Structure formats: structure tokens, C-alpha cells
Amino acid sequence: MVLVKSTLAAILLMFGSILSAATFADTRVQGVVEVVWGDPPAETQQPAHFRIQVRSDAGQIIVVPSDGPERDALARLAGSRVELTIGAEAADGSPELRFLRMIATEQGDAMLGGAVLGSQPWVSLLCKFGDVAAEPEDLAFFQGMYANQPGGLDHYWREQSYDLIDVVGSTAFAWVTLPNPQTFYVPTPGSGTSANLNRIFDDCTAAVDPVVDFSNGGNPFVGINLMLNERLDCCAWGGTRFATLDGISKSWRTTWNPPFAYANQGVIAHEMGHGFGLPHSNNFDNDGNPYDSHWDVMSSATASAINDPTYGRLGKHTLAYHKDRLAWISAAQRFEPSSNGSYTITIDALALANTDNYRMARLNIDGSSRYYVIEVRDQIGYDGNLPGRAVIISEISSGRSEPAWVVDGDVPPANANNNEGSMWRVGEVFTDAAAQIRVEVLSATANGFEVGITVGPDLPDGVFDDGFE
Ligand SMILES: [Zn+2]
Incomplete structure (x- = not known):
């Protein structure tokens, strides 16, 4: 296996404390690579965000800085189980992270950034913050979003993949209420990057557990679209999240969507694209804004898009490069x-x-x-x-x-x-x-x-x- 060695600017333990290098010195850690992309509303012209973290078997979250050369290697291992060493301090005083190997798993969920083929059932969970009563859309809206009809996501992904994938079996469940108010999860609604995506995932999946069987009668959901009833931080987010739900331990393709996201199906398609392992693409102006290409749902989700009276601006196709990564081009x-x-x-x-x-x-x-x-x-x-x-x-x-x-x-x-x-x-x-x-x-x-x-x-x-x- 390729050895990727990098300097960590910081290792954060998101369950509370920041660990020093000494704490982790020469510690071997096994866990699962999680990646998430953060997308602000198009009109805000705010930058994109990207996180890679490793969720250790002990429940620790090791945040990998996004500016190192190891990022691409680890991003391509999204969903994979890996072994890391958190080593001695480097010359500049920061600890070193060494990616040692990818560990094969029985579930075959490694390499989420690779081929995506076959049926891909998703589930939409509609979760209200504890102090916000609004239900921006009703259950029928979210169920209809998956239809095999023009404008529906099943129809969309079939066309996008040349019928190599579908989202048959996807469904949505009625609104449930989270145990805490909005600012518990999102200290600064509408700005920053501090939404506690982990806790939102945990609380939302727990809140629906009485009515949702994530094993889906033997056809487990591959992905979870979390639909929130108020703003998160800067962004809607999409990527992967490892969790054990109804006895199934795996990396779930996951998106976190405030109302601006589900106002346009193209944004949901974009976030699901991140769930399928796709990165952004860009135009050629080198301005750091990855949302200014009209030729890819994974750049501008809504520019040069078809408009639907119910589901807003619809996703367009993604670049051939991305389709090739997903094994949709023979x-x-x-x-x-x-x-x-x-x-x-x-x-x-x-x-x-x-x-x-x-x-x-x-x-x-x-x-x-x-x-x-x-x-x-x-x-x-x-x-x-x-x-x-x-x-x-x-x-x-x-x-x-x-x-x-x-x-x-x-x-x-x-x-x-x-x-x-x-x-x-x-x-x-x-x-x-x-x-x-x-x-x-x-x-x-x-x-x-x-x-x-x-x-x-x-x-x-x-x-x-x-x-x-
Ligand atoms: Zn994005």
C-alpha cells in the first residue's frame, strides 16, 4: 500500500477536547474515512468547504487538514476502513499523521469514490429543530422527489447513468422533532462551518428509529438525505458517514440539507453526487470558486438548468470525467x-x-x-x-x-x-x-x-x- 505521510496542523477530537501530539504519540488508529463537502447557497458567492476525517473505532474523530498532499489519496478512500499512525512531533512542532493501509472489509463498502452501479435506495429523514415548528414542505413533496417522472430523482439518475443506477425503493418519512433547539446544533445559523453534522445525524436517525428500518427489509438503504426545517451553518453538506443503524455498520452516503437545498432538486442531486463520491469540477478562471461551470451539476448545481414548477432547478449531467470514475462509460x-x-x-x-x-x-x-x-x-x-x-x-x-x-x-x-x-x-x-x-x-x-x-x-x-x- 502506498505510504502517505503528512504533517497535521491540528488533530481535533470533536467530542470535546483537542489532543496534543504527545497524547497520540506513536498511536495506531483504525477507523473509517469520512469526507463531506459543504456548499453555500449560490447567491451568497461564499467559498466551498471540504472535510476529511477518520472516525476511529473508539469513536474519536481525527480531522485531516484539507491543505495537505494526502488529501486526494484519503478522499479517494472515502468510506474505507484504514489504519493510521499518529506519530512523533515533526520539526515544526505539529504531530505527524501516517496513513498506513486500507483494510478490506466484508461489506465491500470501500472506495466509495469508485464505481457506483445498480439500485441505490436512499431515505429522506425530515427532522425539525426542537424550537422550530415550521414544515417547509410536506411528506408528499419529499416522496415525490424520488419519482421516476421528469423532475424526479429516480428519473434523473437513470438518465444521468444510462440506466446503470436507479434509486428505486427510495422513500421519505414524516417529520420528526430533534431533541434540541437549532442553536444547539448550529451555533451560528446561516454562517460559519460549525454545524454539528455528527450530532444532527445521530439525533435525526435516532428520532426516526421507531418508524424507519434502515435495513429496509433486506435491501438496505445506501444513502440518507437529512432534510432540516431551518438553516444549518454556511452550507448544505454531502459525503459519507459511518454508523451502525438497525444492525448495519457501514459508510452511509449522507447529505445534510437546509431548506435552500431542497428548494432546487439540482442541489439535492449535487449533494447526492458527493454521496456517490464525486468532487466538484470548475471552470478555468482559477478564482477558487468551484461553482462557476455551467457544464456540470457538480459545479454550479442550478446554472443553465431546467426549471420544474415543483422541484425548482433540476440537476443537469455531470462531466464525462466524473461518469468515467463512476464506471458509467464503457x-x-x-x-x-x-x-x-x-x-x-x-x-x-x-x-x-x-x-x-x-x-x-x-x-x-x-x-x-x-x-x-x-x-x-x-x-x-x-x-x-x-x-x-x-x-x-x-x-x-x-x-x-x-x-x-x-x-x-x-x-x-x-x-x-x-x-x-x-x-x-x-x-x-x-x-x-x-x-x-x-x-x-x-x-x-x-x-x-x-x-x-x-x-x-x-x-x-x-x-x-x-x-x-
Ligand atoms: Zn458541493
């Missing part, structure tokens, strides 16, 4: 040249239910972990309100918090990427000469574009309408 539908040369391929719109052509091209860069993904987007299905029909090019770099950035040929890149610079049209050429990659949009086809791809040192001359040189 090898036959992924073009990945293994040798230098020029190729002409047809890529069809990503939202098409079926295709005999490619859904994506992956262009690797020699000697680099960076690569490009080429896809086609069109105004089809849940992509129906996208800016237009175009080739979309993403630069993938797994070491950053949003691995996929949609390339923008404009200089400077636009603040939001519903712009021509991000939409590669017939006759336009993208060239990354240093990477020895050239992509030319040759012609429109029935369902996409014919694309000319050249990789290697002998790039042809061309009119570089967009792109790098």
Missing part, C-alpha cells in the same frame, strides 16, 4: 489513444441515452498525471437548458480539489463558462503544444461532432482559434 465508449498519431472519431452528446459512437476521449500527457477529456454536450434531456451544442474540453489534474477544469480558450478566461471560449465549435482548434495534443472540431454529426485528434511531437499546423500554444 471501455468501448472511451477513446484513449495508446500511441502517437492522428485520429478522427465521432463523439456523441453525453446526455444521449444510447450511442454506438464515443462518449468521451481521454488524452494522456506523456510523463504526467495530467490529461484531457473531450466530450460533447447538447441540449438534450436534463442538459436541455445548457448554453448550446459544443465540444467541451476538460483538463484533469487529480492533485487539486476540483480535478476537472473546463478549458476556456478566452484570454482572460470568463468568470462563468457559458461562453464561446469554453464551447469548441466546428473549425476551432485546441492545441496544448507542450503536451503535444491537438483537438480540432471537424464537423457536426447527427448527435455530436466529428473530432480530429493528434497526439505526439508532429502536430499539424492549424489555425489556433482558441487554446494554448
Whole structure:
């Protein structure tokens, strides 16, 4: 197993105290990796948040700082059981965390960031803060949210995954009341990051326990959408949470949703996407805001979205890079040249239910972990309100918090990427000469574009309408 060694700026024990390095010196800890992403309402323009923590078997929560190089490795182990050593102090006085290994479990719930296939039943738990009586939506709203009807999440995830997943069997239960008032769980409603997500999860699942069987009659729920009746902190949150519920010990895909989240189904789809292990994607302006790409429900959940009278702005498709991670794109539908040369391929719109052509091209860069993904987007299905029909090019770099950035040929890149610079049209050429990659949009086809791809040192001359040189 790869050894990842990093310096911990802080180790927090969320059940009360902050442990010193000495307390943990050379201590081996086994536990489960939990990751959660925090998303503020779009209109606030506030930053995104991300947490990785390890829930030890003793119930301690070890918070892994999000700025270290180990973050991506651990994030990809979301839901996995791991062994860590909390070691001696480093030169700067802070303790060291060493990730030792991943521990296989019988339940096969490791690597939640990988393939997601088959039926994925979720349960919505509607929990009211003890001092807030409001019920912003009724039970029928939350049950209907899972429908296999346009606008419903079952319909949505089927289209998104080409029927490789569904959320059949998902349901919602009537509002219950938490034992404590809002400010017990959320010291500063509407701001900060101090919502006690752990306690909300524990109290909400306990409050519904008399009526909810998490084993679901032998078809256990995979995920839990916690629907709150008032604000949390900055954000809605989505990721994973390890817990034992009705005898089932596993990492549950989990989301924490204040009313602004369930006002738009696209936000719930985004949070469930985090539950399925997806990170954010981004546009190309390098401004640190991961919500300014119109081409991915995992960036802006609601921009360029279809509107539904009941469920608000609906989720659109996610980038081909993300679908590939989830194993929703077959090898036959992924073009990945293994040798230098020029190729002409047809890529069809990503939202098409079926295709005999490619859904994506992956262009690797020699000697680099960076690569490009080429896809086609069109105004089809849940992509129906996208800016237009175009080739979309993403630069993938797994070491950053949003691995996929949609390339923008404009200089400077636009603040939001519903712009021509991000939409590669017939006759336009993208060239990354240093990477020895050239992509030319040759012609429109029935369902996409014919694309000319050249990789290697002998790039042809061309009119570089967009792109790098
Ligand atoms: Zn998010």
C-alpha cells in the first residue's frame, strides 16, 4: 500500500477536547474515512468547504487538514476502513499523521469514490429543530422527489447513468422533532462551518428509529438525505458517514440539507453526487470558486438548468470525467489513444441515452498525471437548458480539489463558462503544444461532432482559434 505521510496542523477530537501530539504519540488508529463537502447557497458567492476525517473505532474523530498532499489519496478512500499512525512531533512542532493501509472489509463498502452501479435506495429523514415548528414542505413533496417522472430523482439518475443506477425503493418519512433547539446544533445559523453534522445525524436517525428500518427489509438503504426545517451553518453538506443503524455498520452516503437545498432538486442531486463520491469540477478562471461551470451539476448545481414548477432547478449531467470514475462509460465508449498519431472519431452528446459512437476521449500527457477529456454536450434531456451544442474540453489534474477544469480558450478566461471560449465549435482548434495534443472540431454529426485528434511531437499546423500554444 502506498505510504502517505503528512504533517497535521491540528488533530481535533470533536467530542470535546483537542489532543496534543504527545497524547497520540506513536498511536495506531483504525477507523473509517469520512469526507463531506459543504456548499453555500449560490447567491451568497461564499467559498466551498471540504472535510476529511477518520472516525476511529473508539469513536474519536481525527480531522485531516484539507491543505495537505494526502488529501486526494484519503478522499479517494472515502468510506474505507484504514489504519493510521499518529506519530512523533515533526520539526515544526505539529504531530505527524501516517496513513498506513486500507483494510478490506466484508461489506465491500470501500472506495466509495469508485464505481457506483445498480439500485441505490436512499431515505429522506425530515427532522425539525426542537424550537422550530415550521414544515417547509410536506411528506408528499419529499416522496415525490424520488419519482421516476421528469423532475424526479429516480428519473434523473437513470438518465444521468444510462440506466446503470436507479434509486428505486427510495422513500421519505414524516417529520420528526430533534431533541434540541437549532442553536444547539448550529451555533451560528446561516454562517460559519460549525454545524454539528455528527450530532444532527445521530439525533435525526435516532428520532426516526421507531418508524424507519434502515435495513429496509433486506435491501438496505445506501444513502440518507437529512432534510432540516431551518438553516444549518454556511452550507448544505454531502459525503459519507459511518454508523451502525438497525444492525448495519457501514459508510452511509449522507447529505445534510437546509431548506435552500431542497428548494432546487439540482442541489439535492449535487449533494447526492458527493454521496456517490464525486468532487466538484470548475471552470478555468482559477478564482477558487468551484461553482462557476455551467457544464456540470457538480459545479454550479442550478446554472443553465431546467426549471420544474415543483422541484425548482433540476440537476443537469455531470462531466464525462466524473461518469468515467463512476464506471458509467464503457471501455468501448472511451477513446484513449495508446500511441502517437492522428485520429478522427465521432463523439456523441453525453446526455444521449444510447450511442454506438464515443462518449468521451481521454488524452494522456506523456510523463504526467495530467490529461484531457473531450466530450460533447447538447441540449438534450436534463442538459436541455445548457448554453448550446459544443465540444467541451476538460483538463484533469487529480492533485487539486476540483480535478476537472473546463478549458476556456478566452484570454482572460470568463468568470462563468457559458461562453464561446469554453464551447469548441466546428473549425476551432485546441492545441496544448507542450503536451503535444491537438483537438480540432471537424464537423457536426447527427448527435455530436466529428473530432480530429493528434497526439505526439508532429502536430499539424492549424489555425489556433482558441487554446494554448
Ligand atoms: Zn458541493
